[in-house]
Amino acid sequence: MVAANSTQPLSITLRVWRQADARQPGKFVEYQARELSPDMSFLEMLDVVNDQLTVKGEDPIAFAHDCREGICGTCSCTINGKPHGPGRGVATCQIYMRTFRDGDVVTVEPFRAAAFPVVKDLVTDRSAFDKIQSAGGFITVRAGSAPEANGLPVPKPDADLAMDAATCIGCGACVAACKNASAMLFVAAKVSHLGLMPQGQAERDRRVLAMVGTMDELGFGNCTNYYECSAACPKLISHDFIARMNGDYLKASFRAALKPESAGASGGV
């Protein structure tokens, strides 16, 4: 994180990707943002620019945002070529103007990936992540049927490692950062989180096969070990989880091939 180097107001030139919708071509448009407080967040700067555009009768810049504290995963700008911009381990909403210098030219684009089509300007459609999740990112348990919570001890190191993976906010920066637009880090985080917990064992094979299969179907690329995903991740989720997922996937594939399901498994009750 860049330290506070000034309390003086700063002015920057923004180059912002404007695109009316998925069907129309987009282009960069320049805007001046003047007299900004260094304590202002990057998104607050966009708010101010948008209010100025509105008063001038121009169309404000559409950008995705919600919690503005780095946890909901909605905000998703690529700033100066980096998903979520210049910080480390932070989301777009946690970038503050003190990170920039007076006179900087700042380029702002949406997260780019074939599986994330642009909706408008800086807003993309990331529903592909929800589809992967619905394919297997869960432990099946209906309300009312859970056993006593302390009946199943979980070794602290396993719980801690599962939590490291579970901190994923589903923003898609890993995809935008990857030259293959791979979703491996996102999928690996969920597969590892649930696979590390004893509760997650019953569906472990089925989960990894289904999630990886769906990821491939949706047009995400493969991993070629550059680890840009981890570097761009606002939660700094480790690429080690990808190795863990690959191991899981391989074992699950073998088991699925060698141990066919019971003939009655899909039958009626």
Place this chain on the structure above:
Amino acid sequence: MATLDSKTPPGPLADKWRKHKADMKLVNPANKRKYEVIVVGAGLAGASAASSLADMGYKVKCFVFHDSPRRAHSIAAQGGINAAKNYQNDGDSVYRLFYDTIKGGDYRSREANVHRLAEVSVNIIDQCVAQGVPFAREYGGLLANRSFGGAQVSRTFYARGQTGQQLLLGAYSALMRNVGAGTVELHTQREMLDLVIVDGQAKGVVIRDLVTGAIERHAADAVVLATGGYGNVFNLSTYARGSNATAIWRAYKRGACFANPCYTQIHPTCIPVSGDYQSKLTLMSESLRNDGRIWVPKKAEDRRKDPSAIADADRDYFLERMYPAFGNLCPRDIASRAAKRVCDEGRGVGPSGLGVYLDFSDAISRLGANGVRERYGNLFDIYHEITAESAYEQPMRIFPAVHYTMGGLWVDYNLMSNVPGLFVLGEANFSDHGANRLGASALMQGLADGYFVIPYTIGDYLATQKPGSCPKADGPEFKAAEDNIRTMTKRLLDNPGREPVSHFHKRLGKLMWEFCGMARTKAGLETALQKIPELREEFWANVRVPGSGDSLNQSLEQAGRVADFIELGELMCRDALTREESCGGHFREEHQHPDGECKRNDEGFGHVAAWEFKGPGQAPARNVEALNYESVKMSVRNYK
């Protein structure tokens, strides 16, 4: 006048829920699939309700305005979730959690609801653990706990400083499992803009597709609103920017009563405001008060000094001084008002003078910097990002900010509003927290409502509806609701105004904070009740909403929400003015004890005020539900 029958079951408090479950009507499994239920919202309450109802066999449609159901602001809850597991062997019990919550709410919640909440709290932990929520563990592998404000036991379960995230992702995973199985029809980027009532019962909604602008009608046998709280009336709050009151406000305008709108929670530990451009305030979890000590200089002239240059003897650890029994862990409303008081005395710190120190130096000497980092590392990081200051080296500066709303749509014991067929869950309802919510209780309530209450109570209503009797979405009531929304949208877009929406939202926020914030007076509220209608007039005369209605238009979304906030703000002030007492988060300066504590008026106001819409330009009616305390005696809260 609306009839407000709480439908609280008879019998001893601890038996009410068990007996009620046995008495409620059931819908047989083959019939469940003939009923359609609409769930609006997919935070903790909405996602847990939608997935549970789908697991039971109902046909569920779920609508969220976010691009994914994993985004709701439940995700930002940091500290934890309470449950009466008594794993610490420190004297906790269902009764004690019930009692703490009733007392914490300053005796303004419904006994039976709160007891049920405490009962099912233990099931919630079981459910979440089974889903794979990675709660903090002890080395033996069992679940860890910490303590929270307003309690003298350790009953809070947590997942680092991201408990809300982990619980929401658990509920989201259950929801997505049902979406994958085809048992929930999920509609993202859809905002509910109107409730449709057919023959006096809630039978559908009108929705705007935020991407295409299409206005859609959806019919169902029952409608469940789980759309969160309305703290963004204040503009600056710890809520997400998108959090809004539109769904519940439009339901209010269709006849659902709005209960205790003035009960808002001001959280004591937030990062202070830095400038006029500010869009949100960031919470520093209450869990920090386990190890941080709150203080200001004893002398006003020291307030500009470097805190390390102020000797211990010159510091006023005011919560420890005023509330020795609970100290830094006293409830939120009390801690917030105490911070306001010392700042009003001119002893506040930071550039604005609106701040107090939250100091970890004692904890660092006791636990080491790494020990503190392990407990609160992510919170210290957030603080550093926002302020560029290290809380390991100097105390945090904090100030109270709007955080939660205890008021909401009125519901009976079954969580059904006075409009039959309309259920309201989570923060959107008013039921469990009285005039002040204790920490780590919001997550508990959201999940209790969704996993363990609505699955039972909705059946009791649906069993009275003939299967397949759900009206078609082409009826006159649907058309009228859609026309209403089209007219409003057109009016906003065609308005020849000059000011952006944010201009009005900021002004509303300032009015609300000044006159309906931490301390309220008759004169101030009367001023607000004059100024807010003026602001409303000005909004409609002078707001500019660029763009069109047939594509993604964030200004249009925000304009509709702010229009609703302005109206709701007025109702909040009206409620605050009428409630001539102080209780919990509602502090009327005229009603205080000599030591500055809340002075309740149980005889005059030991009731729920549920406001009923009477038409545009008409004064709303104030209905009353008496609070009958059978098990607990209403007494003066004492945390000293």
